[in-house]
Amino acid sequence: MFTLIRNCRVVSPGIDLKDGSILIENNKIARLFRAGEPLPAADRTIDGTGLTAAPGFVDVHCHGRNNFDFCDASVEGVNTIARGKLEEGVTTLLPTTLTLQESDLAAALRSVAAYDGKGCKLPGVHLEGPFINPKCTGAQNPAFVRKPDLAEVRRLNEIYPVIKVSFAIEMEGAPELAAALLADGITPSCVHSAANYAEFRRGYDCGLRNLSHFCNQMTPLHHRDIGLVGAGLLNDDVYIEFICDKLHICPEMIALTFKVKGPEHIQLISDAMRASGMPDGEYTLGGLPVIVRDGAARLKEGGALAGSTLQIKDALRNVAEITALPLSRLIASTGWTQAQALGLDGIGKLESGFAADVVMLTPEFEVVRTLVDGEVRFER
Numbered sequence: 424m425f426t427l428i429r430n431c432r433v434v435s436p437g438i439d440l441k442d443g444s445i446l447i448e449n450n451k452i453a454r455l456f457r458a459g460e461p462l463p464a465a466d467r468t469i470d471g472t473g474l475t476a477a478p479g480f481v482d483v484h485c486h487g488r489n490n491f492d493f494c495d496a497s498v499e500g501v502n503t504i505a506r507g508k509l510e511e512g513v514t515t516l517l518p519t520t521l522t523l524q525e526s527d528l529a530a531a532l533r534s535v536a537a538y539d540g541k542g543c544k545l546p547g548v549h550l551e552g553p554f555i556n557p558k559c560t561g562a563q564n565p566a567f568v569r570k571p572d573l574a575e576v577r578r579l580n581e582i583y584p585v586i587k588v589s590f591a592i593e594m595e596g597a598p599e600l601a602a603a604l605l606a607d608g609i610t611p612s613c614v615h616s617a618a619n620y621a622e623f624r625r626g627y628d629c630g631l632r633n634l635s636h637f638c639n640q641m642t643p644l645h646h647r648d649i650g651l652v653g654a655g656l657l658n659d660d661v662y663i664e665f666i667c668d669k670l671h672i673c674p675e676m677i678a679l680t681f682k683v684k685g686p687e688h689i690q691l692i693s694d695a696m697r698a699s700g701m702p703d704g705e706y707t708l709g710g711l712p713v714i715v716r717d718g719a720a721r722l723k724e725g726g727a728l729a730g731s732t733l734q735i736k737d738a739l740r741n742v743a744e745i746t747a748l749p750l751s752r753l754i755a756s757t758g759w760t761q762a763q764a765l766g767l768d769g770i771g772k773l774e775s776g777f778a779a780d781v782v783m784l785t786p787e788f789e790v791v792r793t794l795v796d797g798e799v800r801f802e803r
Contacts, residue, residue, distance in 0.1 A: 424449050424466050426797055428781065431471025435478055435773035436759045439751040445476060447779040450796035454775055469799075471783060474791055477754050478771050479514025479780030480735040481761040483587065484549060484635060484664055484692035486519050486708070488699040493518040493548075494709065496530035498537045505542030507700055509793045509801035511693075511734035512782035515544045515758070515770055517586055519694075521709040522552030522563040525575055532582040543795060544780075546767060547586030550576065551635065554590035554597065555615035561640045562722055562729035563615060564709045571600040576609070585609055586765055589635040591616035592626035602629040610765050612664075615640045616651060623654040627661075633764055636694055637663035637680070639671050639728070656683050662764035664692045665756075667741045668733040670719055674745050681746045686756040690764060691738045696720055696730035740788035 426447040433443035433455055442458035446465070456462060486492055488507040491500030501518065508516050518535050520528050528550070538545055552563050554571040571594055579585055588604055589612040590597060601611035613626060614635035619642060623631070634641065634655045642650030649656075655663045663684065667677055671694075681689060693699065698706045698715045705723075706713045708730055712723035720729045739757055743750065759771035769778050779797035782790060793801040 424797075425453075425463070426467045426469065426779075427462060427465035428469045428471050428476055428783070429462060431783065432475040433773060434475055434750050434754050436755045436771070437751055438773070439749065443476075445773060445781065447794075447797045450779055450798075452773055452775055452777045452779050455773065469792070474783045474785060475750075476773065476781050476783050478758045478773050478777075479543075479782050479793065479795065480512045480739075481515040481758040481767070481771060482508065482513045482693050482735055483517045483690060483761050483765065484519050484551070485516055485695050486521065486730055487697035488695055490697050490701050490706070492697045492708070493535065494521050494523060494527060494531045496527065496534045498534050501534050501538045501545075502542065505538060505545060506800075508543050509795070510700070510790060511736045512784065512790045512793055513543050513735055514780035514782070514793060514795050515546065515767065517547060517549040518545060519549040519551050522555060522560070522567045523709060524567050525578070528553075528579055529582055532579055536583045542800065547584035549587040549589065550579065550585055551589045552615065554588075554594060554600070556591040556594060556617050559591065559615045559617055559640050561615060562708055562711060562713075562727055564711060570594060571596045573600055573603050576604065577607070580607070580609070587612055587633070589614045591618065592631060593618040593622040598625045598629040598631075601626050601631045605630040608766075613641070613651060617642055618651055619648050620650060620654055623651055627654075627658070632661050634661060634663045636671070636692065637665050638676065639666065656680070659688070662688050662690060662760065664690045664694075666694045666731055666733060667691055667738040668731050669741055671728060671731065677742060677745050681742065681748065686748065686753050687760055689756045690761045691735060691742065691756045693733045693735055693738065694731050695733055699732045699734065701732070736784070736788050736790055743788070
């Protein structure tokens with residue numbers, strides 16, 4: 424089965440073809456064509472006139488959408504979220520959990536294991552918490568914070584693959600947890616943390632190379648101790664997640680971070696909660712009441728930011744406007760960087776042999792069509 428996407432702008436890390444075309448054979452990219460090259464016959468042709476074709480987006484930190492949360496432990500919810508994410512161009516998604524008791528986390532992973540596979544790909548889950556600093560809970564429920572426990576992660580991993588665990592590196596046993604996770608093929612990441620730079624370095628020496636929702640719920644940059652924000656900026660090989668809604672991170676910090684780190688080490692994430700794709704109103708996150716007003720989600724008590732309603736397509740538009748970087752560089756931050764940070768093979772680029780995961784965008788970054796393994800799964 425051959426599919427030809429023709430007459431579109433083709434953008435991938437290091438590639439920007441005007442009036443290019445993409446040949447898909449079954450579920451893989453077979454070849455890219457430049458303008459004027461003869462095109463082969465195909466079983467199906469998709470006209471991309473006026474659109475940009477890019478690698479499908481990879482969201483490695485998302486709690487929910489369409490009034491569902493992965494921690495609802497609802498199979499209907501998993502199916503709904505995974506279909507809804509196609510509307511924002513996401514083709515690979517890591518369902519992300521909250522700081523809850525182990526039985527609730529296990530139920531959430533069992534619901535992911537029952538996913539019908541008709542939306543985006545769910546290669547594994549991201550555990551955010553519960554091994555966080557109780558002084559840095561943010562919108563996480565402090566009632567369920569506990570000490571690092573490798574055995575718990577392994578029990579959950581038996582239910583559904585755990586790809587990433589975000590925790591506070593300064594907690595007792597946390598550096599050892601980082602090393603053990605890496606040995607198990609799981610990526611450790613630091614967040615909800617009060618770690619100073621020396622504590623970060625202890626984790627770094629154990630293999631820590633990821634920071635989750637950079638700048639949020641972590642030690643800020645200070646001239647006497649550069650903290651976790653400084654650690655992310657200073658260490659070239661550290662990958663960071665970034666919520667680019669211009670609320671969690673101001674535009675100037677977005678510009679600075681992209682200037683220092685480059686898109687090749689920045690992972691755009693949504694950190695979306697159940698109100699993403701929904702109108703303003705009252706919602707919950709991990710059992711805590713949340714008010715969404717003008718798209719901003721905050722805890723009803725205290726007003727702390729409670730995840731976001733951001734969509735990846737909008738995050739990309741925001742950073743394109745703020746940084747003015749070439750799209751062929753910027754596009755790395757929507758998929759290729761995530762693939763490199765987490766060891767996800769065969770995604771994040773439009774190149775021969777890669778998965779035929781493609782998002783087709785208007786010049787305003789609105790999603791017109793999303794393909795997963797060569798199959799059109801969303802069309803506006």
